[in-house]
Amino acid sequence: MFRFVALLAVSAVAAPAWAAPPNPMQLARKAGLTPETHEFVFLHVHSHLDVFVNGKKVVVPAGIGIDVRNKAVHKFMNPQDGSTGYGGISPACAKACISPLHTHFDDGVLHTEAKKDQFNRLGQFFTEWGVKLPATAKVYVDGTRFKGDPHAIQLKDKREIAVVVGKPPAHIPKHF
Secondary structure (H helix, E strand, O other): OOEEOOOOOOOOOOOOOOOOOOOHHHHHHHOOOOOEOOOOOOEEEEEEEEEEEOOEEEOOOOOOOEOOOOOOOEEEEOOOOOOEEEEOOOOOOOOOOEOOEEOOOOOOEEEEEEOOOOOOEHHHHHHHHOEEOOOOOEEEEOOEEEOOOHHHOEOOOOOEEEEEEOOOOOOOOOOO
């Protein structure tokens, strides 16, 4: 099920595209998260993720960690760019339909909307996405190279994370 970012034989012209997987609740559980029937905001933080493969930006898709096929999950348009987003769950889903860690839009914003005060981690997000974080990736947090295990990076509010595989982009983002 994992799509391997480490496969650097991707086109030099276009970045790879990895869609949100079709089994979001299964992957949320695999990541150690507990899917819910609606969103909670006891802990509500936003981190930003940029992924680059051979200098090209990879889109972090909308709907990761959300069962977008559930009829209680609303589909809506982002007024800024016209992209499609998911969320606004009402009424609550009859069965679990959203992970406490998810994306609403394809803008790289990782939402933690949880009912307990516990930060999620970058490794959990990649598990939910179904993309393997390769050992060869260089990871930056707020523009500074991170030397530890990137899976353990806490997704704190306004944190900017850049994952670089292969050739780096001209500019590593420093700010959310």
